[in-house]
Amino acid sequence: xxxxxxxxxxxxxxxxxxxxxxxxxxxxxxxxxxxxxxxxxxxxxxxxxxxxxxxxxxxxxxxxxxxxxxxxxxxxxxxxxxxxxxxxxxxxxxxxxxxxxxxxxxxxxxxxxxxxxxxxxxxxxxxxxxxxxxxxxxxxxxxxxxxxxxxxxxxxxxxxxxxxxxxxxxxxxxxxxxxxxxxxxxxxxxxxxxxxxxxxxxxxxxxxxxxxxxxxxxxxxxxxxxxxxxxxxxxxxxxxxxxxxxxxxxxxxxxxxxxxxxxxxxxxxxxxxxxxxxxxxxxxxxxxxxxxxxxxxxxxxxxxxxxxxxxxxxxxxxxxxxxxxxxxxxxxxxxxxxxxxxxxxxxxxxxxxxxxxxxxxxxxxxxxxxx
Numbered sequence: 001x002x003x004x005x006x007x008x009x010x011x012x013x014x015x016x017x018x019x020x021x022x023x024x025x026x027x028x029x030x031x032x033x034x035x036x037x038x039x040x041x042x043x044x045x046x047x048x049x050x051x052x053x054x055x056x057x058x059x060x061x062x063x064x065x066x067x068x069x070x071x072x073x074x075x076x077x078x079x080x081x082x083x084x085x086x087x088x089x090x091x092x093x094x095x096x097x098x099x100x101x102x103x104x105x106x107x108x109x110x111x112x113x114x115x116x117x118x119x120x121x122x123x124x125x126x127x128x129x130x131x132x133x134x135x136x137x138x139x140x141x142x143x144x145x146x147x148x149x150x151x152x153x154x155x156x157x158x159x160x161x162x163x164x165x166x167x168x169x170x171x172x173x174x175x176x177x178x179x180x181x182x183x184x185x186x187x188x189x190x191x192x193x194x195x196x197x198x199x200x201x202x203x204x205x206x207x208x209x210x211x212x213x214x215x216x217x218x219x220x221x222x223x224x225x226x227x228x229x230x231x232x233x234x235x236x237x238x239x240x241x242x243x244x245x246x247x248x249x250x251x252x253x254x255x256x257x258x259x260x261x262x263x264x265x266x267x268x269x270x271x272x273x274x275x276x277x278x279x280x281x282x283x284x285x286x287x288x289x290x291x292x293x294x295x296x297x298x299x300x301x302x303x304x305x306x307x308x309x310x311x312x313x314x315x316x317x318x319x320x321x322x323x324x325x326x327x328x329x330x331x332x333x334x335x336x337x338x339x340x341x342x343x344x345x346x347x348x349x350x351x352x353x354x355x356x357x358x359x360x361x362x363x364x365x366x367x368x369x370x371x
Contacts, residue, residue: 005231007137095165176290
């Protein structure tokens, strides 16, 4: 386990998992190697391969403000899109591909991904799921554990908020987030055990490593996890938004929440008691019904709509967002609650395109680089 890097400020960074499609047929294209070859300079250092040859991940630098991160995100998408255009490809930001045949996927061949495929078998074969990961810097490793535990209260409402993958394998799945259903079918992909300290987290990792169940800390795929190398808490709950503006809203919410709870930690506020059984139910509510779901508030037992739960969360973090110069993004998040999530928007587009999933995917590709 690496030493935990300390960050004095709640710094920001994100990772976007895009998929690549043929610009004419809209089917997946195993072209990540060609796209990376097309890049140069700083952008080439920012991208990397993932499990599938049709996926490219873009990692931003480290920022202190949401505005700067959003600007970098737009620039990164523009560069990648231009490169894809030269190769007759489109860059797509969403949580799933609507009609690709998962049985025909091409995998990246390296030692780690071969281990992943051998370990998880069938579940990796169908893993057409694309997410947004948000990192926020914290002051030490104990803060990371405290923040992780406190944020479970809100995390599945945030999943519902970001849901952007209703179509998969050629059908409307009836889910708001097929991505979450696919990804969370694997072990250690939902919530972590209720660690009381960072030492307990390290001990757990070392036991799994001894077992051979993990090979590195990155194999702990929880929806919230400490990232010792960067000194961050990483949030992995989000479907990848098509809209960059929505990314700004999600990042602003997470940065303000982490810093709010960091202050609670140093003020000596006891950790909340979270009902794990309620979390399990809330996961399903978010995956299935998205913004139309009702949930059991994990700390109070109150039955509450996702929309009202998100409004409470926004009220909690707004004072800190003002200090972090991101209130404009928080205000947009409030507007997003009324508009619904991007899964709802995909279904509207699907009807507008008379049930043609190919046209839907091409429209999402267009919107990926529409700022």
